Amino acid sequence: MSTGRRPGHDAAAYERPAQPYLCGRTSLWRKACWQGPGALGECGGAFECIPVRSGDRWECRRPKQAGGRCSAGPLPDGSCSHRHAPCAPVTGLRRLRARVSLVALLALVVVLIIGPDPTARTAVNSAALDAGRLSSVHAGFTREQGCAACHASHGKDAWGWFSAAFRSNDPSTGCVQCHGFAGETMRAHNAVPAKRGDAAEVSCVRCHTEHQGAEVKLARVRDQVCANCHEKSFSDFPAGHPQFAARYPYAKPGAINFDHAKHVNQYFADAKYARRSPKFAAAARTQCTACHEVESATREVRPKPYAEVCAGCHEAQIQKARLVLLEPERLTPAASVLLGMPKDADEADAGKRLAKLWDAMSRSGTEALGELVGGRDADARKRAAGLFDGLAVATAQSAGATWSSRKTLRPVDEDAPAGWNAGETSDGQALFYRPRGHADPVVRAWLEYLRTGTKGGDELRTQIAADALDQFLDKDTGPGACGTCHAAALRGAAPDKLESAWKYAASETRPFIRYSHAPHLELLDPAAGCRSCHELNASARYAKYHAASNPKPAAYESNFASMKKQTCAACHREGYVDSACQVCHSYHAGHELKLGFRQKDSKGAPNK
């Protein structure tokens, strides 16, 4: 043991710990011989020196650090006189570490290649390729093919592996064999976004990471994945999500004029109106579910059918408002359109035209009227059939003949049965139609005919049709009182898409937004009900849009207050309810499993 002074170069043996073998004496806690072991681990020698012959004498060559020249000197035959038993050299620490590493490495290779699974179908043990358990949805169909179900390079020979390392092996190509999407499969949101049109194709595995365990839901991705593209990336819904749009989600008008504020606050509350259907009014005043099917609703909450919720108050109004086709002394709006004469046409001129019409009607009845609709072609006949559906030839002939001879029709009861009638009422003589009820086909045909006439054709006829349409859609005097609810939709709809104007229009399709009312129902404040989120806005100029002769959607004001992000954030926040992107947004459009069944869309219907 050194005490601080450095020994001379020849005072002690030079230790070489990096050498692979050490003298075996050290393992027995004895003094190592100065020669040390050989490079291959053999003992360095049983003699302390190798004497050298000098002239006729043998000289001892024991080094100084081993004790220097011995007093006994070499034996006469030239061998060393200090013989000792040879040792078994021991492995040095470095060599030992290398051996431990090698053994561990060999064990690893054995496990990789042979491993505990001798039935493995590949040269490499499956455990060496196992990247984790598959999700439960994918575990089943890989049972037969194994990894090769998704990884084409699996099971290949050595060359196959080598070549696979230098080519694309994206397993997404396998995904799309079962998963189909509407639009560009590999593009973001299955579309080419206008803002990021240059964005490259996205591999499925970029977002959906398999081999994360059976319980992992592959469709669920981290919010950061969304934030990769979306400009306003954030980590927290309440603080980071952009505020909802100014008129969200009521920016676009519906097809039907239904003033929620007025109905709830006035019609259902005021006995003057509520007496028509008191039980319903009492329920509808406080419960939205009186009119809306909420429990089975997802994002869209459709109203119940007309017959169930509207007819109680409005059916009588519909049946009461007559469609006056012709009068003997006056150019009715319908006659104005049929004869192509403006409402302010010269009376004498109009009288002459009407007289000719009465004459024609007396001869051919409805055929004379049909000819006025547009000629003798098939479309015109079809249109005419709709306009005069149910009008008996005899009724038309009788009215024509009576008015042609300047006589008077017989009086008819004010409560004449629904359908076509000709006779004298308190308003004078007329050939008129009484609607059978809601969605009456004749009134509807007339409205659609007039709406079609307002587009195209010459300016005079267009103006005549527009004037007549205004008269027909007048909510007080128009036939069937259709204009009360359908005026704006009819005026706004394209002539070739009038069908949609009559029906409840679902709100704008938003394929990447998902919301379901059902799970929210139990969370509502019982006192406020649906108004916890859908707050009425009585001050909005809702009626203005529906009353306009040329309704502009941009000017539409809903009778509901815009929804605020804070309403959602009251629950969807850290520590309360999940507020991840995918709770409300979806990534793919029109996902379809090509396995014979389809994923339901937000309305609960299978995707087309």
Next chain:
Amino acid sequence: MTILRASVLRNRLVLRIGREWAQLALFWAIGIAGWLLVALAAWRAERSLREGALVTGYALLAMMLALAMVNLKKRLVALPLGTARAWMMAHLVIGTLGFPLYLQHAGGLWPGGHYERALALCFYTVMLSGIAGYVLQRLLPRRLTHLEGEVIYERIPSEVFTLRERVEALVLKGVQDAGADTLGRYYLESLHWFFRRPRFFLSHLFGSARGARWIRGHVGALRRYLNETERAALDQIESLALRKNQLDAHYALQSVLKLWLFVHIPSAVLLIVLAFWHLLVVNIYSR
């Protein structure tokens, strides 16, 4: 003169420590900058809808290879590749930054697959054994400096042998001088066990004085049965036993300083091999 020399030495020591701290700060600055660059590149790759794990994965592999270079540097002592201390500092900095990079790459602490778990296990073993080694290298050398004298680890068997020979010579001489075999029997019954090889390994490792107490207890118990001549020999034997006890402490501490590498290096070798296997499998199966 002595005061002047001490002052110069102190100044040199202060300068050296300052240089080392500056060097360590520089390594940390470079390391953190490098790590930030990798993290930024991975983030940019993610933003471009590419695989950020590729960036962190190759960076991790490069880090592992850089860490393994320390072993190479030990073998290439002749080449001017910087000081061993600088290499160890770099090893420490890179190794520490490897952990956050690993977490970024793996996306969690524990992966799902068998071989990936083996890879993670190796990573953690290397990391924890590295931390343990660093702590040992900070603590044990200080304790070694408090021991009497210095000794090269490989010479400890020879030193034990020398002390044993000297004690046995003293015992023989004591027996001959006193004409009684009390000392000889005592040596064979107790001290021979002590001098045969290093003893009280764990006690020395944890800083206990159990070895010294054992010596003093046995020597004190024997002393009353010896005459003056034998007591003089016993005093010398006690002195040599206490030196042997110091040697045992050297052996225990230096052994631990070398043995932790038996965990660190083999697991590092496995880690690098598994990392290459991982690289291969990833490229063949999913890239």
